[in-house]
Amino acid sequence: MTESGFLLPDLQDPESAPFWEATARGELCLQRCSGCGRLRMPPRPMCPHCRSTANEWPAVSGRGRIWSFAVVHPPLLPAYAEFAPYPVVVVELDEDPGLRLVGNLVATPEGPINGVDPATIHIGTPVRVVFARVGDVSLPRWMSAAAAD
Protein backbone atom coordinates (compact mmCIF):
# COMPACT_ATOMS: atom_id res chain seq x y z
CA MET A 1 0.00 0.00 0.00
CA THR A 2 1.14 3.53 -0.74
CA GLU A 3 0.20 6.91 0.59
CA SER A 4 1.96 8.73 -2.24
CA GLY A 5 -1.27 9.97 -3.81
CA PHE A 6 -2.55 11.57 -0.60
CA LEU A 7 -3.67 15.18 -0.74
CA LEU A 8 -1.11 17.22 1.16
CA PRO A 9 -0.94 20.79 2.48
CA ASP A 10 0.93 23.60 0.78
CA LEU A 11 3.86 24.09 3.13
CA GLN A 12 4.38 27.61 1.74
CA ASP A 13 0.94 28.81 2.96
CA PRO A 14 2.02 31.62 5.35
CA GLU A 15 -1.00 31.21 7.65
CA SER A 16 -0.37 27.54 8.31
CA ALA A 17 3.36 27.03 7.74
CA PRO A 18 4.21 27.16 11.50
CA PHE A 19 1.72 24.31 12.10
CA TRP A 20 3.42 22.05 9.55
CA GLU A 21 6.91 23.09 10.66
CA ALA A 22 5.94 21.98 14.16
CA THR A 23 4.55 18.61 13.06
CA ALA A 24 7.82 18.03 11.20
CA ARG A 25 9.56 18.43 14.58
CA GLY A 26 7.07 16.01 16.15
CA GLU A 27 5.15 18.74 17.96
CA LEU A 28 1.50 19.80 17.84
CA CYS A 29 1.53 23.60 17.95
CA LEU A 30 -1.52 25.85 17.61
CA GLN A 31 -1.80 29.52 16.85
CA ARG A 32 -2.28 31.69 19.94
CA CYS A 33 -3.24 35.35 19.94
CA SER A 34 -0.54 37.53 21.47
CA GLY A 35 -3.17 40.12 22.36
CA CYS A 36 -5.65 38.11 24.43
CA GLY A 37 -3.91 34.76 24.75
CA ARG A 38 -6.63 32.66 23.16
CA LEU A 39 -5.71 29.62 21.06
CA ARG A 40 -7.42 29.35 17.68
CA MET A 41 -7.85 26.68 15.00
CA PRO A 42 -7.71 26.89 12.00
CA PRO A 43 -5.05 29.63 11.99
CA ARG A 44 -5.92 33.02 10.48
CA PRO A 45 -4.41 36.51 10.36
CA MET A 46 -6.69 38.27 12.88
CA CYS A 47 -8.02 37.30 16.30
CA PRO A 48 -11.86 37.46 16.23
CA HIS A 49 -11.90 38.30 19.96
CA CYS A 50 -9.49 41.26 20.14
CA ARG A 51 -8.53 41.87 16.46
CA SER A 52 -4.82 41.58 17.19
CA THR A 53 -2.73 40.38 14.25
CA ALA A 54 0.15 39.31 16.51
CA ASN A 55 0.40 35.62 17.26
CA GLU A 56 2.68 32.86 18.47
CA TRP A 57 2.70 29.07 18.12
CA PRO A 58 3.01 27.27 21.46
CA ALA A 59 3.01 23.48 21.73
CA VAL A 60 -0.21 22.01 23.15
CA SER A 61 -0.66 18.76 25.06
CA GLY A 62 -1.70 16.72 22.04
CA ARG A 63 -4.40 15.08 24.13
CA GLY A 64 -8.09 15.14 23.48
CA ARG A 65 -11.27 13.15 22.93
CA ILE A 66 -13.08 11.85 19.87
CA TRP A 67 -15.86 14.37 19.11
CA SER A 68 -17.20 12.49 16.08
CA PHE A 69 -16.13 10.02 13.40
CA ALA A 70 -17.17 8.81 9.96
CA VAL A 71 -16.21 5.62 8.15
CA VAL A 72 -15.39 6.47 4.57
CA HIS A 73 -16.26 4.07 1.72
CA PRO A 74 -15.68 4.32 -2.07
CA PRO A 75 -15.98 5.92 -4.57
CA LEU A 76 -12.80 7.81 -3.62
CA LEU A 77 -9.57 9.12 -5.09
CA PRO A 78 -7.41 6.04 -5.88
CA ALA A 79 -4.80 6.72 -3.19
CA TYR A 80 -7.49 6.73 -0.50
CA ALA A 81 -9.63 3.97 -2.07
CA GLU A 82 -6.77 1.55 -1.38
CA PHE A 83 -7.38 1.97 2.36
CA ALA A 84 -11.21 2.10 2.30
CA PRO A 85 -13.18 1.70 4.39
CA TYR A 86 -11.22 3.86 6.85
CA PRO A 87 -12.35 6.00 9.78
CA VAL A 88 -11.87 9.78 9.98
CA VAL A 89 -12.19 11.40 13.39
CA VAL A 90 -12.72 14.88 14.77
CA VAL A 91 -10.78 15.35 18.00
CA GLU A 92 -11.56 18.04 20.57
CA LEU A 93 -8.45 19.07 22.48
CA ASP A 94 -8.09 18.99 26.26
CA GLU A 95 -6.96 22.65 26.26
CA ASP A 96 -10.44 23.74 25.08
CA PRO A 97 -13.19 21.48 23.67
CA GLY A 98 -13.91 24.21 21.11
CA LEU A 99 -10.49 23.52 19.54
CA ARG A 100 -10.93 20.63 17.13
CA LEU A 101 -8.84 18.86 14.53
CA VAL A 102 -9.80 16.40 11.81
CA GLY A 103 -7.54 13.37 11.64
CA ASN A 104 -7.07 9.64 11.33
CA LEU A 105 -7.11 7.07 14.09
CA VAL A 106 -4.24 4.58 13.97
CA ALA A 107 -3.25 1.50 15.99
CA THR A 108 0.48 2.36 15.91
CA PRO A 109 2.20 5.67 15.09
CA GLU A 110 3.24 4.58 11.59
CA GLY A 111 0.26 2.26 11.05
CA PRO A 112 -2.19 2.56 8.13
CA ILE A 113 -5.31 4.75 8.34
CA ASN A 114 -7.50 1.65 8.22
CA GLY A 115 -5.72 -0.11 11.09
CA VAL A 116 -8.41 0.45 13.73
CA ASP A 117 -11.66 -1.54 13.58
CA PRO A 118 -14.45 1.06 13.23
CA ALA A 119 -16.65 -1.04 15.54
CA THR A 120 -14.25 -0.23 18.39
CA ILE A 121 -14.43 3.57 17.94
CA HIS A 122 -16.54 5.61 20.32
CA ILE A 123 -17.29 9.29 20.77
CA GLY A 124 -15.61 10.52 23.95
CA THR A 125 -12.64 8.12 23.84
CA PRO A 126 -9.40 9.84 25.00
CA VAL A 127 -6.74 10.02 22.28
CA ARG A 128 -3.15 11.22 21.93
CA VAL A 129 -1.41 12.73 18.93
CA VAL A 130 1.27 10.84 16.99
CA PHE A 131 2.97 11.83 13.74
CA ALA A 132 3.34 9.99 10.46
CA ARG A 133 5.53 10.99 7.54
CA VAL A 134 3.70 11.13 4.18
CA GLY A 135 5.88 12.51 1.40
CA ASP A 136 7.51 15.68 2.70
CA VAL A 137 4.79 16.30 5.30
CA SER A 138 4.41 15.06 8.84
CA LEU A 139 0.68 14.48 9.42
CA PRO A 140 -0.74 14.48 12.95
CA ARG A 141 -2.66 11.27 13.66
CA TRP A 142 -4.36 9.96 16.77
CA MET A 143 -4.07 6.85 18.90
CA SER A 144 -6.30 5.70 21.70
CA ALA A 145 -4.67 7.17 24.81
CA ALA A 146 -5.02 3.81 26.55
CA ALA A 147 -3.01 2.12 23.78
CA ALA A 148 -0.46 4.92 23.39
CA ASP A 149 0.45 5.59 27.04
Place this chain on the structure above:
Amino acid sequence: MAQLIQDRAAIVGIGQTAFGKGLPESELSLACQAISAAIDDAGLRPADVDGLAMFSMENGREVEIARNVGLGEITYFGEVGYGGGAGCGAVGHAAMAVVTGQCEVAVAWRARKRADKGSRPWANVAARLGGAPQWSRPFGLLRPVDEIALLARRYMHEYGATRDHLANVALAFRKHANRNPAATMYEKPLTRAQYMNARWISEPLCLFDNCLETDGALAVVITRASRARDLAQPPVLIHSFAQGFGRQHQVMTNYFCDDPLLGPGWACAKRLWANSEIGPRDISCAQLYDAFSPLVPLSLEAYGFCDRGEGGSFTDDGALEWPHGRLPTNTAGGGMSEAYVHGFNLVLEGVRQMRGTSTAQVERASSCLVTSGEGVPTSALVLRRD
Protein backbone atom coordinates in the same frame (compact mmCIF):
# COMPACT_ATOMS: atom_id res chain seq x y z
CA MET B 1 -39.30 51.75 9.19
CA ALA B 2 -37.59 49.43 6.74
CA GLN B 3 -39.38 48.65 3.50
CA LEU B 4 -39.58 44.86 3.43
CA ILE B 5 -40.00 42.70 0.33
CA GLN B 6 -43.13 41.32 2.00
CA ASP B 7 -45.45 40.41 -0.91
CA ARG B 8 -44.19 43.23 -3.15
CA ALA B 9 -42.39 40.85 -5.52
CA ALA B 10 -43.79 37.73 -7.16
CA ILE B 11 -42.62 34.70 -9.10
CA VAL B 12 -44.60 34.83 -12.32
CA GLY B 13 -42.93 32.23 -14.54
CA ILE B 14 -41.18 28.89 -14.15
CA GLY B 15 -39.31 26.77 -16.67
CA GLN B 16 -37.16 23.67 -16.63
CA THR B 17 -35.43 21.21 -18.93
CA ALA B 18 -35.67 17.44 -18.65
CA PHE B 19 -33.48 15.92 -15.92
CA GLY B 20 -30.96 13.24 -16.81
CA LYS B 21 -27.41 12.03 -16.81
CA GLY B 22 -25.09 12.88 -19.64
CA LEU B 23 -27.45 15.27 -21.43
CA PRO B 24 -25.83 16.27 -24.74
CA GLU B 25 -26.42 20.04 -24.39
CA SER B 26 -23.97 22.43 -22.73
CA GLU B 27 -24.82 24.05 -19.41
CA LEU B 28 -25.29 27.33 -21.28
CA SER B 29 -27.76 25.73 -23.66
CA LEU B 30 -29.68 24.14 -20.77
CA ALA B 31 -29.79 27.50 -18.95
CA CYS B 32 -31.12 29.26 -22.05
CA GLN B 33 -33.83 26.63 -22.57
CA ALA B 34 -35.04 26.84 -18.96
CA ILE B 35 -35.02 30.66 -18.96
CA SER B 36 -36.81 30.75 -22.29
CA ALA B 37 -39.51 28.39 -20.98
CA ALA B 38 -39.94 30.48 -17.82
CA ILE B 39 -40.40 33.69 -19.85
CA ASP B 40 -43.03 31.95 -22.02
CA ASP B 41 -44.77 30.60 -18.92
CA ALA B 42 -45.07 34.14 -17.54
CA GLY B 43 -46.56 35.43 -20.80
CA LEU B 44 -43.66 37.84 -21.20
CA ARG B 45 -41.19 38.44 -24.05
CA PRO B 46 -37.38 38.08 -23.73
CA ALA B 47 -37.04 41.84 -24.34
CA ASP B 48 -39.03 42.45 -21.12
CA VAL B 49 -36.25 40.94 -19.00
CA ASP B 50 -33.83 43.55 -17.63
CA GLY B 51 -32.47 41.81 -14.51
CA LEU B 52 -30.38 38.66 -13.93
CA ALA B 53 -29.49 36.92 -10.65
CA MET B 54 -27.42 33.77 -10.68
CA PHE B 55 -25.17 31.35 -8.80
CA SER B 56 -21.48 32.35 -8.76
CA MET B 57 -20.77 28.74 -9.75
CA GLU B 58 -22.81 29.09 -12.95
CA ASN B 59 -20.73 28.41 -16.07
CA GLY B 60 -22.84 30.44 -18.51
CA ARG B 61 -22.32 34.17 -17.87
CA GLU B 62 -24.96 36.92 -17.93
CA VAL B 63 -23.87 38.33 -21.29
CA GLU B 64 -24.08 34.91 -22.91
CA ILE B 65 -27.55 34.31 -21.50
CA ALA B 66 -28.71 37.70 -22.76
CA ARG B 67 -27.15 37.24 -26.21
CA ASN B 68 -28.71 33.79 -26.65
CA VAL B 69 -32.21 34.34 -25.28
CA GLY B 70 -32.44 37.81 -26.84
CA LEU B 71 -32.96 39.71 -23.62
CA GLY B 72 -33.35 43.48 -23.55
CA GLU B 73 -31.01 46.02 -21.97
CA ILE B 74 -29.91 44.67 -18.59
CA THR B 75 -29.89 47.11 -15.65
CA TYR B 76 -29.40 44.70 -12.74
CA PHE B 77 -27.13 41.65 -12.49
CA GLY B 78 -25.71 39.97 -9.44
CA GLU B 79 -24.59 36.61 -8.20
CA VAL B 80 -24.64 34.59 -5.00
CA GLY B 81 -21.86 32.29 -3.85
CA TYR B 82 -21.51 29.01 -1.97
CA GLY B 83 -23.05 26.50 -4.38
CA GLY B 84 -26.17 24.91 -2.95
CA GLY B 85 -26.64 27.81 -0.53
CA ALA B 86 -27.33 30.23 -3.37
CA GLY B 87 -30.72 29.19 -4.84
CA CYS B 88 -33.14 31.15 -2.68
CA GLY B 89 -30.48 33.87 -2.53
CA ALA B 90 -30.57 34.40 -6.30
CA VAL B 91 -34.38 34.60 -6.21
CA GLY B 92 -34.19 37.00 -3.26
CA HIS B 93 -31.65 39.24 -4.98
CA ALA B 94 -33.95 39.38 -8.01
CA ALA B 95 -36.85 40.27 -5.72
CA MET B 96 -34.85 43.05 -4.05
CA ALA B 97 -33.89 44.39 -7.46
CA VAL B 98 -37.49 44.62 -8.76
CA VAL B 99 -38.84 46.01 -5.47
CA THR B 100 -36.20 48.75 -5.35
CA GLY B 101 -36.64 49.73 -8.99
CA GLN B 102 -33.27 48.50 -10.24
CA CYS B 103 -35.07 46.47 -12.90
CA GLU B 104 -38.63 45.53 -13.94
CA VAL B 105 -38.42 41.82 -14.72
CA ALA B 106 -35.63 39.59 -13.40
CA VAL B 107 -34.66 36.01 -14.06
CA ALA B 108 -32.91 33.64 -11.62
CA TRP B 109 -31.71 30.19 -12.67
CA ARG B 110 -29.39 27.24 -12.20
CA ALA B 111 -27.99 24.96 -14.90
CA ARG B 112 -25.73 22.11 -14.01
CA LYS B 113 -24.02 19.10 -15.46
CA ARG B 114 -22.60 16.83 -12.81
CA ALA B 115 -20.24 15.27 -15.34
CA ASP B 116 -18.66 18.68 -15.81
CA LYS B 117 -15.52 19.04 -13.69
CA GLY B 118 -16.32 22.62 -12.77
CA SER B 119 -19.54 21.38 -11.14
CA ARG B 120 -17.60 19.41 -8.54
CA PRO B 121 -14.95 21.67 -7.05
CA TRP B 122 -14.10 19.04 -4.41
CA ALA B 123 -13.02 16.59 -7.14
CA ASN B 124 -10.31 18.95 -8.28
CA VAL B 125 -7.04 17.31 -7.28
CA ALA B 126 -4.80 20.33 -6.85
CA ALA B 127 -1.09 19.68 -6.32
CA ARG B 128 -1.12 21.18 -2.81
CA LEU B 129 -3.90 22.33 -0.49
CA GLY B 130 -4.07 25.81 0.98
CA GLY B 131 -6.77 27.34 3.16
CA ALA B 132 -9.52 25.31 4.82
CA PRO B 133 -9.14 22.03 2.83
CA GLN B 134 -5.67 21.40 4.29
CA TRP B 135 -7.31 20.73 7.68
CA SER B 136 -9.51 17.88 6.39
CA ARG B 137 -8.57 16.48 2.95
CA PRO B 138 -5.14 15.04 3.85
CA PHE B 139 -6.97 12.75 6.29
CA GLY B 140 -9.23 11.33 3.59
CA LEU B 141 -12.23 13.53 4.32
CA LEU B 142 -12.68 14.08 0.60
CA ARG B 143 -16.32 14.52 -0.38
CA PRO B 144 -19.22 16.64 0.85
CA VAL B 145 -20.88 13.45 2.13
CA ASP B 146 -17.87 12.74 4.38
CA GLU B 147 -17.99 16.26 5.77
CA ILE B 148 -21.69 15.93 6.60
CA ALA B 149 -21.28 12.37 7.95
CA LEU B 150 -19.15 13.74 10.81
CA LEU B 151 -21.89 16.20 11.77
CA ALA B 152 -24.55 13.50 11.36
CA ARG B 153 -22.74 11.10 13.70
CA ARG B 154 -22.38 13.81 16.34
CA TYR B 155 -26.04 14.79 15.92
CA MET B 156 -27.18 11.19 16.37
CA HIS B 157 -24.92 10.83 19.43
CA GLU B 158 -26.12 14.03 21.12
CA TYR B 159 -29.83 13.75 20.44
CA GLY B 160 -30.57 10.08 19.87
CA ALA B 161 -31.51 10.48 16.21
CA THR B 162 -31.40 7.16 14.36
CA ARG B 163 -31.03 5.68 10.88
CA ASP B 164 -34.79 5.14 10.98
CA HIS B 165 -35.23 8.91 11.17
CA LEU B 166 -32.97 9.38 8.16
CA ALA B 167 -34.90 6.64 6.36
CA ASN B 168 -38.13 8.55 7.11
CA VAL B 169 -36.66 11.44 5.12
CA ALA B 170 -35.48 9.35 2.18
CA LEU B 171 -38.71 7.34 1.95
CA ALA B 172 -41.02 10.36 2.15
CA PHE B 173 -39.21 12.15 -0.68
CA ARG B 174 -39.14 8.97 -2.78
CA LYS B 175 -42.92 8.55 -2.36
CA HIS B 176 -43.42 12.08 -3.64
CA ALA B 177 -41.09 11.46 -6.59
CA ASN B 178 -43.12 8.36 -7.44
CA ARG B 179 -46.05 10.74 -8.19
CA ASN B 180 -43.97 13.19 -10.25
CA PRO B 181 -43.39 12.11 -13.88
CA ALA B 182 -40.54 14.63 -14.22
CA ALA B 183 -38.65 13.06 -11.30
CA THR B 184 -35.60 10.86 -11.84
CA MET B 185 -37.05 8.31 -9.39
CA TYR B 186 -40.64 8.46 -10.76
CA GLU B 187 -40.85 4.73 -11.42
CA LYS B 188 -38.53 3.55 -8.66
CA PRO B 189 -40.11 2.92 -5.26
CA LEU B 190 -37.88 2.58 -2.20
CA THR B 191 -38.55 0.38 0.83
CA ARG B 192 -37.21 0.69 4.36
CA ALA B 193 -35.47 -2.68 3.92
CA GLN B 194 -33.73 -1.44 0.77
CA TYR B 195 -32.61 1.64 2.68
CA MET B 196 -31.28 -0.35 5.62
CA ASN B 197 -29.40 -2.81 3.37
CA ALA B 198 -27.93 -0.20 1.03
CA ARG B 199 -24.17 0.14 0.71
CA TRP B 200 -22.41 2.67 2.89
CA ILE B 201 -20.98 5.83 1.38
CA SER B 202 -19.72 7.45 4.56
CA GLU B 203 -21.00 5.84 7.76
CA PRO B 204 -23.44 6.67 9.26
CA LEU B 205 -24.72 7.66 5.78
CA CYS B 206 -25.67 5.13 3.10
CA LEU B 207 -26.38 5.48 -0.61
CA PHE B 208 -29.97 6.63 -0.03
CA ASP B 209 -28.92 9.43 2.34
CA ASN B 210 -27.33 11.12 -0.68
CA CYS B 211 -28.85 13.30 -3.36
CA LEU B 212 -28.95 12.30 -7.02
CA GLU B 213 -26.46 13.35 -9.66
CA THR B 214 -28.38 15.26 -12.29
CA ASP B 215 -27.92 17.26 -15.47
CA GLY B 216 -30.60 19.87 -16.00
CA ALA B 217 -31.64 23.49 -15.62
CA LEU B 218 -34.44 25.46 -14.00
CA ALA B 219 -35.41 29.13 -14.05
CA VAL B 220 -37.92 31.53 -12.51
CA VAL B 221 -39.13 34.98 -13.58
CA ILE B 222 -39.71 37.64 -10.93
CA THR B 223 -41.43 41.01 -11.13
CA ARG B 224 -43.31 43.44 -8.87
CA ALA B 225 -46.53 41.98 -7.46
CA SER B 226 -48.61 44.83 -8.92
CA ARG B 227 -47.41 43.97 -12.44
CA ALA B 228 -47.63 40.22 -11.75
CA ARG B 229 -51.41 40.38 -11.47
CA ASP B 230 -51.70 41.30 -15.19
CA LEU B 231 -49.63 38.31 -16.39
CA ALA B 232 -50.45 34.77 -17.53
CA GLN B 233 -50.07 32.86 -14.26
CA PRO B 234 -51.45 33.36 -10.76
CA PRO B 235 -48.66 35.31 -9.00
CA VAL B 236 -46.75 33.55 -6.24
CA LEU B 237 -45.78 36.20 -3.72
CA ILE B 238 -42.33 36.39 -2.19
CA HIS B 239 -43.37 37.07 1.37
CA SER B 240 -39.99 36.89 3.07
CA PHE B 241 -36.40 36.30 2.05
CA ALA B 242 -33.19 35.91 4.02
CA GLN B 243 -29.60 34.78 3.76
CA GLY B 244 -27.36 33.75 6.60
CA PHE B 245 -24.42 32.08 8.22
CA GLY B 246 -23.44 32.00 11.86
CA ARG B 247 -20.45 33.14 13.90
CA GLN B 248 -17.17 31.42 13.08
CA HIS B 249 -18.84 29.41 10.31
CA GLN B 250 -16.60 27.33 8.08
CA VAL B 251 -18.03 26.07 4.78
CA MET B 252 -19.03 22.37 5.01
CA THR B 253 -16.33 21.47 7.56
CA ASN B 254 -18.03 23.51 10.27
CA TYR B 255 -16.27 21.78 13.16
CA PHE B 256 -14.29 24.79 14.35
CA CYS B 257 -16.91 26.80 16.23
CA ASP B 258 -18.55 26.55 19.65
CA ASP B 259 -21.60 24.66 18.43
CA PRO B 260 -21.14 22.99 15.03
CA LEU B 261 -24.70 21.64 14.98
CA LEU B 262 -26.08 25.19 14.86
CA GLY B 263 -25.80 25.48 11.09
CA PRO B 264 -26.22 28.54 8.86
CA GLY B 265 -29.99 27.99 8.77
CA TRP B 266 -30.26 29.36 12.31
CA ALA B 267 -28.96 32.81 11.33
CA CYS B 268 -31.02 32.75 8.13
CA ALA B 269 -34.23 31.71 9.92
CA LYS B 270 -33.98 34.56 12.42
CA ARG B 271 -34.07 37.16 9.65
CA LEU B 272 -36.57 35.21 7.56
CA TRP B 273 -39.21 35.05 10.31
CA ALA B 274 -38.45 38.57 11.59
CA ASN B 275 -39.34 39.88 8.11
CA SER B 276 -42.42 37.64 7.82
CA GLU B 277 -46.01 38.14 9.02
CA ILE B 278 -46.38 34.39 9.42
CA GLY B 279 -44.31 31.84 11.34
CA PRO B 280 -43.40 28.17 11.04
CA ARG B 281 -46.78 27.12 12.48
CA ASP B 282 -48.59 28.77 9.56
CA ILE B 283 -46.55 27.03 6.82
CA SER B 284 -48.54 24.61 4.63
CA CYS B 285 -45.62 22.68 3.20
CA ALA B 286 -41.83 22.90 2.95
CA GLN B 287 -39.13 22.36 0.36
CA LEU B 288 -35.98 21.75 2.41
CA TYR B 289 -32.53 21.48 0.90
CA ASP B 290 -31.61 17.80 0.93
CA ALA B 291 -28.20 17.14 -0.57
CA PHE B 292 -27.92 14.73 2.40
CA SER B 293 -30.74 13.39 4.58
CA PRO B 294 -29.40 14.72 7.94
CA LEU B 295 -29.76 18.27 6.63
CA VAL B 296 -33.53 17.83 6.86
CA PRO B 297 -33.82 17.28 10.66
CA LEU B 298 -31.20 19.99 11.16
CA SER B 299 -33.27 22.37 9.00
CA LEU B 300 -36.53 21.48 10.77
CA GLU B 301 -34.83 22.67 13.97
CA ALA B 302 -33.16 25.73 12.46
CA TYR B 303 -36.39 27.01 10.87
CA GLY B 304 -38.38 26.49 14.05
CA PHE B 305 -40.65 23.53 13.24
CA CYS B 306 -39.45 21.77 16.40
CA ASP B 307 -37.03 22.28 19.28
CA ARG B 308 -33.32 21.53 19.11
CA GLY B 309 -32.63 17.82 19.01
CA GLU B 310 -36.18 16.96 17.95
CA GLY B 311 -35.63 17.08 14.20
CA GLY B 312 -35.17 13.32 14.03
CA SER B 313 -38.31 12.39 15.93
CA PHE B 314 -40.27 15.10 14.06
CA THR B 315 -40.01 12.86 10.96
CA ASP B 316 -41.85 9.97 12.67
CA ASP B 317 -45.43 8.97 11.81
CA GLY B 318 -45.09 10.15 8.22
CA ALA B 319 -44.81 13.80 9.26
CA LEU B 320 -43.03 14.74 6.01
CA GLU B 321 -45.36 12.76 3.74
CA TRP B 322 -48.10 14.01 1.49
CA PRO B 323 -51.07 14.08 1.99
CA HIS B 324 -51.53 13.46 5.71
CA GLY B 325 -48.23 14.50 7.29
CA ARG B 326 -48.16 17.61 9.44
CA LEU B 327 -45.50 19.16 7.16
CA PRO B 328 -45.47 17.64 3.65
CA THR B 329 -41.88 18.22 2.57
CA ASN B 330 -40.09 18.04 -0.79
CA THR B 331 -43.35 17.22 -2.48
CA ALA B 332 -41.77 16.73 -5.92
CA GLY B 333 -39.06 14.42 -4.55
CA GLY B 334 -36.38 16.97 -3.70
CA GLY B 335 -32.68 16.58 -4.39
CA MET B 336 -32.75 13.00 -3.22
CA SER B 337 -35.44 11.71 -5.59
CA GLU B 338 -36.53 14.36 -8.13
CA ALA B 339 -33.25 15.94 -9.28
CA TYR B 340 -30.21 17.54 -7.71
CA VAL B 341 -29.77 20.88 -9.43
CA HIS B 342 -28.20 22.63 -6.44
CA GLY B 343 -31.62 22.85 -4.82
CA PHE B 344 -33.15 25.13 -7.45
CA ASN B 345 -35.87 22.55 -8.23
CA LEU B 346 -37.13 23.16 -4.68
CA VAL B 347 -37.97 26.76 -5.61
CA LEU B 348 -40.05 25.63 -8.59
CA GLU B 349 -41.93 23.05 -6.51
CA GLY B 350 -42.72 25.77 -3.98
CA VAL B 351 -44.21 27.81 -6.83
CA ARG B 352 -46.27 24.84 -8.08
CA GLN B 353 -47.66 24.28 -4.57
CA MET B 354 -48.78 27.92 -4.43
CA ARG B 355 -50.29 27.67 -7.92
CA GLY B 356 -52.07 24.42 -7.00
CA THR B 357 -50.30 22.38 -9.69
CA SER B 358 -48.00 20.04 -7.72
CA THR B 359 -48.26 16.30 -8.36
CA ALA B 360 -48.52 16.00 -4.56
CA GLN B 361 -50.70 19.06 -4.09
CA VAL B 362 -51.30 20.03 -0.47
CA GLU B 363 -54.96 20.96 -0.08
CA ARG B 364 -55.58 24.66 0.51
CA ALA B 365 -51.83 25.29 0.60
CA SER B 366 -51.35 28.99 1.29
CA SER B 367 -47.67 29.26 2.16
CA CYS B 368 -44.46 27.35 1.54
CA LEU B 369 -40.97 27.55 3.04
CA VAL B 370 -38.12 26.93 0.59
CA THR B 371 -34.54 26.59 1.88
CA SER B 372 -31.14 26.35 0.23
CA GLY B 373 -28.00 24.49 1.29
CA GLU B 374 -27.56 23.89 5.01
CA GLY B 375 -23.87 23.44 5.79
CA VAL B 376 -22.86 26.39 3.60
CA PRO B 377 -23.81 30.08 3.75
CA THR B 378 -27.48 29.72 2.96
CA SER B 379 -30.75 31.41 2.02
CA ALA B 380 -34.50 30.83 2.28
CA LEU B 381 -37.85 32.08 0.99
CA VAL B 382 -41.37 32.17 2.33
CA LEU B 383 -43.74 31.96 -0.65
CA ARG B 384 -47.40 32.82 -0.44
CA ARG B 385 -50.50 32.48 -2.52
CA ASP B 386 -51.78 35.87 -3.73
